[in-house]
Structure formats: structure tokens, C-alpha cells
Amino acid sequence: MKRSTMELGGHSPVVVFNDADPEKAADMIAAFKFRNAGQVCISPTRFYVQDDIYTRFLSRFTEYAQGLRLGNGLDADTTMGPLANARRLDAMDVFVADAVDRGGKIVTGGRRRGNEGFFYEPTILTDIPDDSKVMTQEPFGPMAPIVRFKTFDEVVERANSLEFGLAAYAFTSSGATATAIGNALQSGMVGVNSVAISTPETPFGGVKESGHGSEGGVEGLQAYLNVKFISQG
Numbered sequence: 001m002k003r004s005t006m007e008l009g010g011h012s013p014v015v016v017f018n019d020a021d022p023e024k025a026a027d028m029i030a031a032f033k034f035r036n037a038g039q040v041c042i043s044p045t046r047f048y049v050q051d052d053i054y055t056r057f058l059s060r061f062t063e064y065a066q067g068l069r070l071g072n073g074l075d076a077d078t079t080m081g082p083l084a085n086a087r088r089l090d091a092m093d094v095f096v097a098d099a100v101d102r103g104g105k106i107v108t109g110g111r112r113r114g115n116e117g118f119f120y121e122p123t124i125l126t127d128i129p130d131d132s133k134v135m136t137q138e139p140f141g142p143m144a145p146i147v148r149f150k151t152f153d154e155v156v157e158r159a160n161s162l163e164f165g166l167a168a169y170a171f172t173s174s175g176a177t178a179t180a181i182g183n184a185l186q187s188g189m190v191g192v193n194s195v196a197i198s199t200p201e202t203p204f205g206g207v208k209e210s211g212h213g214s215e216g217g218v219e220g221l222q223a224y225l226n227v228k229f230i231s232q233g
Helices: 022-033 051-066 086-101 152-159 175-184 217-224
Strands: 012-016 044-050 105-108 123-126 143-149 167-171 189-192
Touching: 012 022, 012 152, 022 044, 022 051, 022 167, 044 051, 044 152, 051 105, 051 123, 051 143, 086 105, 086 123, 086 143, 143 152, 152 175, 167 175, 175 189
Parallel strands: 012 044, 012 167, 044 143, 123 143, 167 189
Antiparallel strands: 105 123
């Protein structure tokens, strides 16, 4: 039998609690969201923000997205490059159309940029239901659906509702909440007040339909080892 380690798709939830600094959280997670135009397996892709700070978080996140400069990645003034191919452009249009059909609002972006290359504007969607395409299928592009939540138990249920479990993120100033959300999220990796979840010395991998096994860390070496137990009387 041949061993395998699989790192499959994800749909990373981001949970921002009322006691977090909304501007600081928005700055950190927006930069990570639009890295490589959102084409990263651990890219944050579903944003749940608690009611009291929702407006402030959304405002700062939008400001960041609107400040990005699309263009050739080799140009010094470019801050976000293109999508990988034409199929990704079509996929972005499908996500946006579905969101709007379901009553969602486009805060910024939502369309292709220019008629050459595979450029798509950084896009923020709000007021969309949890069963919309962008909330249930990995967008793998510069698209951020940002919705509200009220309670801890509610957001845990919503964040864990999909078959994916690769990465997840949370922001809070409470040590107790940080521990609780880290334990509650069904994900192979959780970043709390941090996006540093991929380092050579730590395990990288998912749960549920996001794969099995780990890369990195001691756990990543185990796939190459045969475990033997020897008992002598």
C-alpha cells in the first residue's frame, strides 16, 4: 500500500469578536486575503464579524481593498496581480451574480478590470445568506463576503457548517475566548490574532474534506517513517 498525504481545498472562516480591535484586525486580515489575489489555499474566505464592531471593520476592510493597485506583478507600484486564467474570471462573475440574486450587496469591486489579462477588482460582498455560492464554495480569488453574527455558539455552528477544515482565523482580546474559539473551530490550523499558520516547524494540513496527514513539523516526518514496537520478555 502506498502512503499519501493530501492537502485539499478549504474555505477559511474568519471570526472577529466584539472585543477585538476592528481596524487592526481588518488591516491584518485584508492584507492576507488579497495576497496573490486570494489564490492561496489558506486564504481567508468567509468573514463573520460580531454586531458591535461590524460597521467599523467593514469600513476599514473596504478602505484597504479600494487602495490596492491592480497590474503587472513585476511593476513596483502593483499591489495585486491577476488571476491564474480566464476560468477564474468566470467563476468570480458567477459568485457575484449569485450573491446579488440572493439579495446581497456589492460594497466595492464585483467586476473585471480592463479587457486584457485576467484582472478582477478586489470585491467585498455583504448581506448574503449562508447558503449562497460564495459562502459554500471556495472562491479562490479576490472576493470577501463579510456578514454579521451575534453569539459565540451561533458563529461556531456557521463556521463549522461546511465540509472543509483547512484553515481558520479569529480575532479577540480575551484569552478565554481565544482558547474557546481555537478549540471549537473544526480546522487543521487556526490563527488567533495572527495569520502565521504555515511555518517549517509546525504541522500543515486539514481535517474533514480538506485532506489528511501533515506537511512540516515532526508530524510531517511521520509519513516517511515506519513505526515499530518491540517487546522483550
